[in-house]
Amino acid sequence: MQIGRRDLFKLGGLAAALSFLPKGFLEVLAAEQEERDPSVVQVEWEDLPWKIDEKKFERFNQKYTMFSRTGWDPKVQEVAKQTPANMIRNIKEGKISTLLDYAFHSAGWWVVAKTTPHEMDYGDGGLVSWTSEGTSPLFNFSTGPWKANPELEEERKKFKSAMEKNPELMTNIVKKVAKHFGACLVGIAPYDPKWVYSHRVLNPRYHPGVDYKEEPLELPEGTRYVIVMAFEEDYFAMAMSDGGLSMGEQGWGYSQMAITSGAVAEFLRSLGYIGIPSGNDTAITIPYAISAGLGEYSRMGVLITPKYGPRVRLAKVFTDAPLVPDKPIRFGVYEFCSKCKKCAEACPSNAIPYGDPTWDPPTISNIKGVWKWHVDVEKCFEYWCKSGNVGCGVCIRSCPFNKIDWPAHSMFRDYLAPIIGGGTGRALDDFLGYGERVYSHQWWGFRYKDLVK
Numbered sequence: 297m298q299i300g301r302r303d304l305f306k307l308g309g310l311a312a313a314l315s316f317l318p319k320g321f322l323e324v325l326a327a328e329q330e331e332r333d334p335s336v337v338q339v340e341w342e343d344l345p346w347k348i349d350e351k352k353f354e355r356f357n358q359k360y361t362m363f364s365r366t367g368w369d370p371k372v373q374e375v376a377k378q379t380p381a382n383m384i385r386n387i388k389e390g391k392i393s394t395l396l397d398y399a400f401h402s403a404g405w406w407v408v409a410k411t412t413p414h415e416m417d418y419g420d421g422g423l424v425s426w427t428s429e430g431t432s433p434l435f436n437f438s439t440g441p442w443k444a445n446p447e448l449e450e451e452r453k454k455f456k457s458a459m460e461k462n463p464e465l466m467t468n469i470v471k472k473v474a475k476h477f478g479a480c481l482v483g484i485a486p487y488d489p490k491w492v493y494s495h496r497v498l499n500p501r502y503h504p505g506v507d508y509k510e511e512p513l514e515l516p517e518g519t520r521y522v523i524v525m526a527f528e529e530d531y532f533a534m535a536m537s538d539g540g541l542s543m544g545e546q547g548w549g550y551s552q553m554a555i556t557s558g559a560v561a562e563f564l565r566s567l568g569y570i571g572i573p574s575g576n577d578t579a580i581t582i583p584y585a586i587s588a589g590l591g592e593y594s595r596m597g598v599l600i601t602p603k604y605g606p607r608v609r610l611a612k613v614f615t616d617a618p619l620v621p622d623k624p625i626r627f628g629v630y631e632f633c634s635k636c637k638k639c640a641e642a643c644p645s646n647a648i649p650y651g652d653p654t655w656d657p658p659t660i661s662n663i664k665g666v667w668k669w670h671v672d673v674e675k676c677f678e679y680w681c682k683s684g685n686v687g688c689g690v691c692i693r694s695c696p697f698n699k700i701d702w703p704a705h706s707m708f709r710d711y712l713a714p715i716i717g718g719g720t721g722r723a724l725d726d727f728l729g730y731g732e733r734v735y736s737h738q739w740w741g742f743r744y745k746d747l748v749k
């Protein structure tokens with residue numbers, strides 16, 4: 297077959313079209329998609345059901361979290377001591393959790409245990425360091441020969457000046473980077489110092505060999521925004537709550553929090569901005585997550601997102617980069633929770649309230665001056681230790697919003713739940729068998745006790 301000049305032009309055109317097609321696809325895929333379900337509406341913070349009494353409100357001292365109390369409160373230390381013995385009891389009984397499940401647990405918590413217990417208390421260390429110091433200059437752009445390099449500083453200055461005029465673009469850049477490095481949801485909250493701990497704690501329980509210390513905490517001048525990220529936990533692993541396997545899944549969430557928030561903070565620092573990564577350390581995350589439009593607050597005291605329900609872990613990065621904040625969202629969680637109460641019934645420690653929100657914190661570990669549902673975190677923590685785990689998650693497993701993101705489930709959330717409400721909605725959820733416990737042999741595909749005698 298002979299190919300003429302005209303054919304060559306045609307082939308050239310086809311090749312050009314084909315080479316453009318993947319590029320076009322990539323651009324569409326890379327574009328920031330606004331995911332908005334029909335039931336989700338954006339509101340102002342003032343329109344949320346929750347109230348703050350500025351006269352009673354106090355910035356929360358991290359010393360009073362249950363985790364920090366294991367460093368100084370004899371009553372809590374006595375309770376926490378029970379965990380290892382109860383874990384061994386579980387392994388020997390092999391009913392709820394086996395050695396295999398606890399091995400999974402250790403694997404899930406590996407990143408936190410090895411590099412970043414800081415994200416459980418003091419912050420500013422390991423993967424959640426506030427600066428780039430101590431990293432290899434071979435791979436890191438802010439240390440060694442790069443530090444204070446005048447040409448680099450000049451380029452940073454030009455970049456920052458361009459972004460100051462285009463915060464929408466900077467927001468898209470940051471969200472894209474956060475998603476690429478592992479976040480499932482990303483939102484931007486304005487920085488409100490109200491939710492930063494008044495004091496932070498270094499607890500020998502997480503940092504063996506150090507002395508317990510508390511110190512006042514302020515974030516750097518100029519901090520403007522909080523990038524809030526959610527990490528999905530696997531539906532089936534969390535269906536095994538509570539036990540070694542679901543704890544491993546929670547641990548993996550914490551590991552992801554440290555990796556991704558650390559990477560996003562380093563990205564910002566490399567551009568010359570403040571980048572302070574944070575897990576449970578430094579500040580209370582849920583108010584920022586609400587403000588960033590990731591979800592609504594619930595009866596069981598956690599955030600419920602439209603896409604993953606309560607099955608997420610949260611991390612954040614504080615920055616002075618110019619960003620466009622998102623708005624809080626509502627999709628009927630408050631109304632549904634008012635009637636549902638499934639988590640309160642499922643809670644093995646009776647820690648979740650059945651009544652209306654109140655101003656009264658039940659323990660010293662609850663924040664003052666906020667009208668909301670307060671979970672009795674002392675009861676909750678005591679149960680964790682008795683059950684031989686470092687967490688529980690039964691409430692998360694039981695919640696009707698805890699669903700795989702399938703069309704049938706989003707249709708229920710968007711169209712049916714607002715009509716039938718939390719009472720009937722919860723009854724239907726029970727009838728269909730949602731929220732029931734799955735056992736670890738169903739996940740592994742064999743019974744440990746049948747093999748290991």
Ligand code: SF4
Pocket residue numbers: 594595596632633634636637638639640694695696697
């Ligand atoms: S189980 Fe029911 S009451 Fe509890 S958080 Fe979920 S929807 Fe709200």
Ligand code: SF4
Pocket residue numbers: 596642643644645646647648671675676677679680687688689690691692
């Ligand atoms: S984690 Fe467990 S003990 Fe704590 S509130 Fe939830 S269900 Fe209750």
